[in-house]
Amino acid sequence: MSGWFWRTLGGVLLFLAGAVGVSVWQFSSYAPKDTPMPEDKAALAWFIDDYPTARRDFLMRAEALSRQLQGTRSIEVEVPSGRSTTDLFVDGLYIPAQGIEKRRLLVVTSGVHGVEGPTGSAVQRLFMHEFLTPERLVGPLADTGVLLLHTVNPYGFARHRRFTENNVDLNRNASVDDALYRTVNAGYPLVDSLINPQGPASTGSPGHRLFHLRSIAMIAQHGMPALRQAVLQGQYQVPQGIYFGGQRLEPQLQALGPMLASILDEYPLSMAIDLHTGYGERGTLHLFFDPPKDPKVRQGLETAFAGQRIDWGSGDDFYTVTGDFAGWLGQLRSGGTHLPAVFEYGTMDSQKTLGSIKSLHITVLENQGVQHGYASPADEERIKRDYREMFYPSSPHWRTKVIKDSRAMFEAVLANWPRVGAQP
Template sequence: MKIFFKVVLIGFILVVAGVIAFTTYQFNTYKPREISQEVVPDNLKYFQETYNDCRKKFYEQAEGIRQQYKDVQIADLKIESQIDSDLTIDYIYIPAQKSHKRLLILTSAVHGVEGYVGSAIQQMVLKELIKDVSLDDLGVLVIHGINPYGFKNNRRVTENNVDLNRNSSTDNSLYSSENEGYRDLNSFLNQKEKVSLTSLGNFFFQLNAIQKIVRYSMGSLRQAVLQGQYQYEKGVYFGGKALEPSVAAVTPLIQQTAQTYDLVFNIDLHTGYGANGTLHLFPNPLKDENKKARIENIFKGYHIDWGDGDDFYTVTGDFTTYVGSTIPEKDYLTMTFEFGTLDTQTTLGSIKALHNVMIENQGVQYGYVSKKDEIEVKSRYLQGYYPSSPAWRSKALYDAREVLIQAIKKYQETAVME
């Protein structure tokens, strides 16, 4: 009998060791699925590798538009900063040429590092799509780089470590709200030491993450982490203590531009979440069936994620909801374009993406054990929002072009609610 129990125990230990070894190998060698679509060189010309180059190319495309339409406005909003005197939100406004009925707002880099792809799409719209639609009653406002600090420094957040998509609100009570689920996870999410990728905690990170999933469930864990928090200023997904300068600066521009239009449609460009190489469409949750029907018509034939999936979570202080709240008298529609990178719809992809965000923030707050660690962490982080893969970039431009061509034309047919 004793021999039997010893055999069982040894077998159990071997199984556990095998599981640990297998999951550790998967985690540390993780790559999202390959993209098989053919690379179109013309799509790649819109991508640049620095914030300044993106800004320069945006202005070049904008100046080309100025010659084609009357009363075009090209300008920038200087953003207050304690560390950089050259941060601007840049924009072009092409007013409707005859009657002001519909306004399209195309925004990028609410999460700064995601601005590379957002900028490429905005450049493509100015170069290719504007000339193919009628601007008789459609105005277009393209806002480039809403979080210029994050864009310039390859971070999602501002210089105050604030996530603008958790910060945007007309109600100041948001900044004193408490995310209790996050509080319970704070010590796990925000390590207060220099980053070492070879530490046991990082090398076996997936084990700790799986333990949290088992304890809280994947849905509860995702909601607690990603919702937004307002207590831990050096923590991930910090929403700030007040409205950030970037959002405060862009608000009057949106309000003033929208003033003469009846219907306003904001498309906000993001990367990171979802299946690698896939464009996901996320509208704000709607109880208004009329608005929902109009959005479904605008994107007819494309899958819209209305938040009824297992991986759905809500955030507080998101930018597109905020935009609508600043123009309450307007008929307002919105859609978020999310270009997936790390297959975060899978458990392992989600764990990998979270780890990348955590160690990047930890490095900013507390430093790195070595320069090699710093380079690797920053590289992983950038790849999670701006993949270097030509196939990924080409497909992102292709998908954006196809969806936007339809969306803009169908938006022009959309009736305004009385």
């Protein structure tokens, strides 16, 4: 009897060990699949990998538009850096409404998360080249001003990080008062031990090899929606932790605030399109909008994006954030109506549990490496490669689809835009 028991126990343990081994391999080798499509070299040419070259191209195009249109104004905000990275700027171009009336302002911003900057810059420069033509802006959009902000987080673009030099997530940092920085994310302590490990980052450590199993255990205990919200909402107490929103407004936002407020107040209606990558189904342009409390805002967004699928935050895979940049632009206004919109180009199938856990794991490893160093050069190379690939896929299929979908979305929005009613 005892022999049978031990043989059975051994078989069970062997099975469990095999199952764990298979799951570790599956998690380690996880890679979302692209939607196959013909490679478009013209589309791929919009993507510029490095910050200085992308910046030069934006400035060149901004100068060309300034020669064609009346009353344009350039914006340049230097971002101080105490490290080796220098010559960091948030650049912008303001094109006032070319007609007599100033009724609507369209704001397009990129690089709030620095590592997402190459894609945001590509889409933004495409928008400048194909859609900001004198024919449009003097014709059907004559009452519309346009404000472009290129690479709001240039440090992150230059260093391939989501966060600023101060480890601050600008999309959790934007606020018109200091109350935000006293906010307590009640769920964050539940996940702190999982997402903020100590010591040099090693992809082969037991904690990281079994990260998905540890995450699944937490999901079983607390539920996926609660954990996703706890992790991604933003937090203001752990400066070295992920999704840190800061303890004060970051320098570039301090400098931008007054000049943006004066432009926004020239128009009774504004809409901000903030360009992001990462979250959601790979190869899909998601419209992720926080559910607005003001019915005028919802109606305005529904009109602007008529015919498009809007994710209003009703699903279990959605989360809300504090201190978001697009919403902050509306807070700068002294009146009128503001429509905050986010274009999110999915990369990791993070609407699914495995993709979500994998995305989190890559983020955790990257932050651990920045804060505590790397166990080896090989670990550093792999972690940085995986992190950049998560936000800026090298796949020509993915990049081609970004340009194709962006072109179609801007075409649809600009066709709808004159029907969006300005509110006094």
